[in-house]
Amino acid sequence: MLVTVNYRSLLCISLVAAWLPLCMAQTSSAPAAPGPSLSQAQADLHHGKNADAIAVLEKLAAANPAQPGVQHALGLAFYRTGRLPQAKEAFEKAIAQNPKDIESVQLEGLTLFRMGQPKAAIPYLEKAKQWMPTANADASHVLGLCYMNAQQFDDARRAFAAEYDLPPDSAAAHLILAQMLMLSNLTDQGAAEAQKALALQPGLPMAHFLIGEVDLFKSQVDEAVQQLQAEQKINPTYPPVYSRLGDAYFRIGxxxxxxxALLKSLALSTSSTGPFILMGKVLLRKQDPETAAMYLRHAEQMDPASFITHTLLGQAYRRMGDEADARKEFEAAEKLQNASRLHLGAIQ
Incomplete structure (x- = not known):
C-alpha cells in the first residue's frame, strides 16, 4: 500500500515539537513570588506594625542569620513591644555582626536598664556617648540614672550636666543631681548635693527648697521652716514654697x-489640690468648718477621686450638723479606698 505523506502536517508537527520544550523551559524559569524582605519589615516598623515586622524578620533570621540589618531591626521591634529578653539577644547578635552599630549598642544599654540591670547597661551607654556625644537624649538621661544606681554620683552629675548643657562642676550641676536623687527617693544624698550647690552659689534658687522638703519628710520641722523661709526670700513667686511652709506650720500647731502661708500659695496658683486640702485641714483645726468646706468642695471638683478630700469634707459637714451630706462623703471615701485596695491587690 502506498502511503501518502502530508509534508505540511509534518512541518506543523516539527514546529510544535521544537516550540514545546522552549515553552516549558520558559515556564519553569518564571520568577517565583517574592518572599519576605528586610525592606518590607522596615516599612512595617516605620508604620508601627511591629507584630508584622517581627513575623517577617524571624523568617529572614531563620533563613539567613548573618543577613546585615535583620538582627538590629528584630531587636528594635522586640524593644518596642516590651519583649526585652528577646530584644537583648537580638541586639547582642547585631553588635557581634557589626561592633560599630551605634544604635544597637545604645539600645542594648537601654534594654538592660529597662530589665533592671543598670550596672550592666553602663558600658554600652558610655560607648554610645563616646561615639556620638549628641546621641539620643533618653540614653544620656538613662546613663545618669545608671550611675546613680551604682552610687557613682560624680559620674551621674557629669552625665546630667552634659544633658542640660551645664558646666559639670557648677552649682547648677549639683542642683540638677540633687533633684534627680530626690526623684529616685535618695533624699539624704539629694540634700547633700543641694548643700554643695549652696556652698558654690549661696543665692541659688530651689536648693533651700529641696533641703527643706527633706527636712519635712524626716519630720525635722523647725529645720524645714528655716530652709523654706530662706527659699522664700530668694524665690518669692514659687507657690510650693508657701504650701510646704503651710504644711510645716500645721504640723507644729x-x-x-x-x-x-496657704493663702499666699493659692494667690500665686490654684492649679494644685494640695493647698486647698491642707487649708481645709487647717480650718477644721481652727473650728471653722463652713470655710473649710468651701476649700474642700473646690478640691473635690478638681479631683473627685481623692478619698482624703471626701473624708475631710464629711468631717466638715458633720461639724456643721449636716449629717446626710456627711454620710454621702464618708461613703464615697470608703468606696474609693476599697477600689484602691482592690487595684493594689491586683497589681501585687
Whole structure:
C-alpha cells in the first residue's frame, strides 16, 4: 500500500515539537513570588506594625542569620513591644555582626536598664556617648540614672550636666543631681548635693527648697521652716514654697501662720489640690468648718477621686450638723479606698 505523506502536517508537527520544550523551559524559569524582605519589615516598623515586622524578620533570621540589618531591626521591634529578653539577644547578635552599630549598642544599654540591670547597661551607654556625644537624649538621661544606681554620683552629675548643657562642676550641676536623687527617693544624698550647690552659689534658687522638703519628710520641722523661709526670700513667686511652709506650720500647731502661708500659695496658683486640702485641714483645726468646706468642695471638683478630700469634707459637714451630706462623703471615701485596695491587690 502506498502511503501518502502530508509534508505540511509534518512541518506543523516539527514546529510544535521544537516550540514545546522552549515553552516549558520558559515556564519553569518564571520568577517565583517574592518572599519576605528586610525592606518590607522596615516599612512595617516605620508604620508601627511591629507584630508584622517581627513575623517577617524571624523568617529572614531563620533563613539567613548573618543577613546585615535583620538582627538590629528584630531587636528594635522586640524593644518596642516590651519583649526585652528577646530584644537583648537580638541586639547582642547585631553588635557581634557589626561592633560599630551605634544604635544597637545604645539600645542594648537601654534594654538592660529597662530589665533592671543598670550596672550592666553602663558600658554600652558610655560607648554610645563616646561615639556620638549628641546621641539620643533618653540614653544620656538613662546613663545618669545608671550611675546613680551604682552610687557613682560624680559620674551621674557629669552625665546630667552634659544633658542640660551645664558646666559639670557648677552649682547648677549639683542642683540638677540633687533633684534627680530626690526623684529616685535618695533624699539624704539629694540634700547633700543641694548643700554643695549652696556652698558654690549661696543665692541659688530651689536648693533651700529641696533641703527643706527633706527636712519635712524626716519630720525635722523647725529645720524645714528655716530652709523654706530662706527659699522664700530668694524665690518669692514659687507657690510650693508657701504650701510646704503651710504644711510645716500645721504640723507644729501654728494654724494662723499655716493659713497665711496657704493663702499666699493659692494667690500665686490654684492649679494644685494640695493647698486647698491642707487649708481645709487647717480650718477644721481652727473650728471653722463652713470655710473649710468651701476649700474642700473646690478640691473635690478638681479631683473627685481623692478619698482624703471626701473624708475631710464629711468631717466638715458633720461639724456643721449636716449629717446626710456627711454620710454621702464618708461613703464615697470608703468606696474609693476599697477600689484602691482592690487595684493594689491586683497589681501585687
Amino acid at each position: 501654728k494654724y494662723d501662720q499655716a493659713e497665711q
